Amino acid sequence: MAKDLEALARRKAKVRRAIRVAANGRPRLSVHRTSQHIYAQVIDDANGETLAAASSLEKDLRTSLKTGADTDAAKTIGKLVAERALAKGVTAVVFDRGAYIFHGRVKALAEGAREGGLQF
Known part of the structure; x- marks a missing residue:
């Protein structure tokens, strides 16, 4: 486990x-x-602040999404975080997948963010 x-x-x-x-x-x-939810944040590391964030835990999304653990939810979260970032004036970002493989829900979130207008 430690390894x-x-x-x-x-x-x-x-x-x-x-x-x-x-x-x-x-x-x-x-x-x-x-295993149950997905979260996304647009972070400005120079100033150490979060510019925009979205997650499958938000109340308005919980009613519209079947579950927070599928690719449809991830794509919706990607579009939502892109919309919020564009409202703050952010158009270009770098994608930080963390330790996750660029596949499945992570890929769906990236595609949703691109469809929402973010460039990376």
Whole structure:
């Protein structure tokens, strides 16, 4: 179990280092997923603040989504976080998948954010 957590931490750190190099001052779109929900944040690392956020736990989404743990929910969250980021004036971000593989719900969230107008 400890080795799995160490591998997860190494993978996450590796992705984060690559993002810092590629960011060039752009905020990052960070994704976190659990077995039941998915979360997304647009974070400005230079100022240390969250510019926009969305999750499948929000009340208005809980009624419209069947579950927070499928690709449809992830795509909806991606569109919502993109809409909120565009309202704050953010058009370009770097995608931070964390330690997750770019597949399934993480990929669906990215596609939703792109459809919503974010560029990465």
